[in-house]
Amino acid sequence: MSDSIRVAIAGHGLMARVHAHAWRTMPYFFQVGRPVEVAVLLGTDPERTQRAADSLHIRQTETDVQRLIARGDIDILDICAPGDAHARLTIPALEARVHVLCEKPVGTSLEDSRRMADAASKATAHGVVAMAGYNLRHVPAIQEARALIRDGALGSVISIRGQYLQDWLTDPATPMSWRLRKERAGYGALGDIGSHIIDLAQYLVGEDIVETIGYTRTEWAQRPTDSSDGGHEAVTVDDSAAWLGRFSQGSVGTFEASRVSHGHHNQVRIEIDGTRGALAFDFERMNELLVAQGGREPGTFRKLDVTGTGHPYGDVWWPAGLGLAYDHTFVHLVAAFIDCVETGTRVSPSFRDAHQVQSVLASIESSTRTGRWVSTAS
Amino acid sequence: MSDSIRVAIAGHGLMARVHAHAWRTMPYFFQVGRPVEVAVLLGTDPERTQRAADSLHIRQTETDVQRLIARGDIDILDICAPGDAHARLTIPALEARVHVLCEKPVGTSLEDSRRMADAASKATAHGVVAMAGYNLRHVPAIQEARALIRDGALGSVISIRGQYLQDWLTDPATPMSWRLRKERAGYGALGDIGSHIIDLAQYLVGEDIVETIGYTRTEWAQRPTDSSDGGHEAVTVDDSAAWLGRFSQGSVGTFEASRVSHGHHNQVRIEIDGTRGALAFDFERMNELLVAQGGREPGTFRKLDVTGTGHPYGDVWWPAGLGLAYDHTFVHLVAAFIDCVETGTRVSPSFRDAHQVQSVLASIESSTRTGRWVSTAS
Amino acid sequence: MSDSIRVAIAGHGLMARVHAHAWRTMPYFFQVGRPVEVAVLLGTDPERTQRAADSLHIRQTETDVQRLIARGDIDILDICAPGDAHARLTIPALEARVHVLCEKPVGTSLEDSRRMADAASKATAHGVVAMAGYNLRHVPAIQEARALIRDGALGSVISIRGQYLQDWLTDPATPMSWRLRKERAGYGALGDIGSHIIDLAQYLVGEDIVETIGYTRTEWAQRPTDSSDGGHEAVTVDDSAAWLGRFSQGSVGTFEASRVSHGHHNQVRIEIDGTRGALAFDFERMNELLVAQGGREPGTFRKLDVTGTGHPYGDVWWPAGLGLAYDHTFVHLVAAFIDCVETGTRVSPSFRDAHQVQSVLASIESSTRTGRWVSTAS
């Protein structure tokens, strides 16, 4: 056992940057047995990988997952690369008993996520941890909401509303990127942000979505290439989607995901209605949770500030009212991951959970073609 | 021609009260050629009708629509009675060349609304006006939104979100009423409030919904009878519903209506995303319209106060910032009705429009059974 | 005794319009012993008065208060004329045992309001009612707040924040009007809207302001004349003011009034902090009251919807969630007035209360000159 926990990050986009920050910040706020070091950046092209590593202040680089594994000094592989690399990187790593944290949605297809979930199951037997990077589960208000629902504060769930709206593709002049190519990303808005609200909804309600019907559409069918050669390239994924989802106990959700929604840089809204109460969360006010409970005070929402002592992470950071943000959720994510590694806590979300989300994505896509409700059983 | 416009109101619930107020207030704020008088209350049971008339300060009563018509002194029949009375009252009135304003959704079925629309078409030839009471069209912010969309401020519409949430049935001890009986109301939340957001969405977008898929459900299948005899009665309509709707030009809407949504006495939310901008309306802040436009100011919403000079009804009421409420929308509604009567302006919403909404309701109900998209063509 | 309650309205601006609407609407929603009739419009210039009466649908006019009184058929004089007419109209009316409702702030000076309060005291002995038109007391949320404070929900009051912000004078090209002339209006923003938050604060806290320090200022010292002759006229009142006020039991308020505040057509914000809880009201969301209470739920605000059964006026109008607006507060005001006339209920706000507000205004103005705290005792 080395004297530090050594992490390799795969990828060098936004997620790599956010994860590197999280790994470096976490040990100052959570108890970890050994120091944590972001030791290696794993890329594909040597030169680009080196430039990225410099920018991310990571000392070493690798461009081959087998060589990375063969080093024998890496404890954790944190995959922040595009979806088409997920299965290819995850499976050998898990087989070599390297813990894997993989950004969501894992893989680009149901086939990918099934193979990854299977590999994770096998690895578990050896104490190897595999976790999916659904960071929004680690928003304090979401943890609080989860606890309220589990404790029965809402009674049984009647309906769910989920929206994830972004505006970064509203301009048709915005060029192509890997996120707009089916072979690399799997899905568009549906997979990238739709997967978040599916996971959130299932996590909060504590039930799986068993059937969906929906549609996906692409407003701008082609975009300028990302090489500024004046050419255009076909967009092969959706830029917006909407769907209904039936949960296993009979409640129904209404969902929408869009990257072409003016006015919303990044709005995530989840509202849950139950027989005894309701709650509402909006990422734009992520330190608040709105809760309505019948009986005593019918018809009103209470604004619950979820910072401060007594709330999730309330004693980890700053006093009540100072608030957390986007990047703190990744600190919570890697802290939860390390906790699984060190103490064997149950992984949440597991690759099995992430595979379930992929099943929902696949069923929505299928329902777009068939025009009828499609089961998520796969 | 009598020297005043004489109105008969049918029904004696909340709507009768709101309409009576509207008829009495309107002439002080809008130009009308002759005085307006709420002259007769039309009911069924003589005693109950008399009590209601006293409470509403209406001098005369009738309990038979034929007798009402035979009087020959009624210019307008304003139908605020339950849905099962709509067709029965409307058709003879129109045939007798009495103008008809009918609360929404007109009738309890597609059959009802078709017959009413046909009667209205015939009556039009004789200058007789038939209008449906979708009062939310007359919210100033909605008028403003309609103008913005028609003028191209949003570009072409991509997606629509509509929610109408109420909490008045959250308590299973709330007793039965006519609104919970299929034979009298036609639908539950779907028809009563879902119809509002369907009409609003179609009106704002300027397109019909041509296909839907959705579900309806009833959380509380029976309730105490309204006669406090300790018994229970089956609830025969839905208490919540959700659906997707495809518009004629290809945009898609996500809708939900619920009477079992804690924390929302009466929330009506409409959001529309287009290629050039977006807008959002919430009835809880009915004097505001949120507008986002790309280009100059990407990623932000502007709060447009729709009161004051230059805005719809801005010169009719009070100076900017003082605001209007629920009941003013009915004043606008009856003013628009009178305008049709006096000047022959095009009726909006017509019985044909209301029949289109009924087609959407019927298609949603049908899709609940078939599990697939259902056309609204009927 | 005539068979109806006959009201004369003095003045023909916005307030006359709002009051006429209130008198006509009230009897349909509140119990009154006799019919109410807005019978006479009292003005100064015969021609202008006639035009105004036509526009307000009032049949008769008078241009002399003595003649009005001499008619003997007027029960109530409702004074909506500029402040310099208040004392001149009120005093003979009260002496002739005509009930008087007078718009706020009563008179243009401490001298006016003292004389009016004295006249009111004498009139009371004869069962004659005199009330000041502080309509904001009659906002349901304010009534609810008053009850909460009186019942101890906030403990003892520590501090108060009050703001009344308008934007109608932000443009220096906006022409003169009587509201900008000291001899007619007494004060500018301070008197017109500052008086509202003083009255509200004193009413809610249940204590008088005993000492103030503040300032008044005038950003635009002259404006175009209102006769469009190309000339300019000096503005002789303030357009913004701010002050601190000490209450009799030791709490302190921070206040601001402005007519040159961009972005605010008409914002009225009152927040009260007490030892056990806090509350916040904003006229832009007038059907809500925010309440925070320590102990059970530290650090959160609950949004209390004040419509519906169990709330002030909850059974008078529409079901919960439909909401009221600006003009309904005047209906409540005249209903309260009639209640005093018919049942002898204690007048609130009395001319004595209104005189106390004038004392506060005078002390603020005086403190602007002296630069020190000034007592409101007068």
Added chain:
Amino acid sequence: MSDSIRVAIAGHGLMARVHAHAWRTMPYFFQVGRPVEVAVLLGTDPERTQRAADSLHIRQTETDVQRLIARGDIDILDICAPGDAHARLTIPALEARVHVLCEKPVGTSLEDSRRMADAASKATAHGVVAMAGYNLRHVPAIQEARALIRDGALGSVISIRGQYLQDWLTDPATPMSWRLRKERAGYGALGDIGSHIIDLAQYLVGEDIVETIGYTRTEWAQRPTDSSDGGHEAVTVDDSAAWLGRFSQGSVGTFEASRVSHGHHNQVRIEIDGTRGALAFDFERMNELLVAQGGREPGTFRKLDVTGTGHPYGDVWWPAGLGLAYDHTFVHLVAAFIDCVETGTRVSPSFRDAHQVQSVLASIESSTRTGRWVSTAS
């Protein structure tokens, strides 16, 4: 010159924790010439200091500022200790040419801050940097607001509203701490949080407050000792304060600071009205700035999202809409400090600026006693 920038932190409360995090995070997001190391924790009691250093992951400790200086390896002293230590630590450090960052409000009195400002002036001649820790200047929305005002978007400023409200002392059972002792903290709510809104207001408006009148009060005059011996101790500072402040060019501000305000964990609200527009900021929504501008769109606020490219720090962190929080402002603060150290940029806020804030605090306290406007000239 050492191969890294070595920072010593004085103090071990919340601020030490926040600053240590900032120093460690900053180099990953901002360009710095050399690595930064939080090398030493400076305390008073050896044992407590060691425990704090362990908890903060700082390797070395010192308990004497002279010894710390004598080491010769410290580049920066970052003072997070209570106010009574500020001058005592700052002056020898600056004389020894150690750069000093000192938490606000610097010192506990005007005498302290004057001496510190004088020491800073001398040190500047030698290229030594002294900066005060008013972190709220580094909120992106505040930077954006500053730029808007400087560019004339608001015209000339008419009035300012500032509120800083907390609830941590609402419970009289909350025990004593150094923040409640005059000799250690100087002031209570006035100094700790009032100083923030004074600095913010002066920074935004670009003018000094030249005169004030206000009050301070203490609701709970004694509290349980912090040693749980069952005893009580006198609170010797205020727990709330309110004041008016006149700015050098004639605008006037209304301010309030409170630690006994239920419902507000940490609300910071700043609103500025100018002749051409207005803006509003609320720390509870710190990634937004509300802006109203006359002319084109009278009467409306636009919600400006200040994250993303084109906004302050928009290219440093995450894409638009993901948002920053409290702790990021400290990262910006230490980045600005390092920028001064490395490039000689003008310090903002300087000790001279912080001394000006102390002058305002002293004038408010003085005005509480004298009951009249007090100049801040000192």
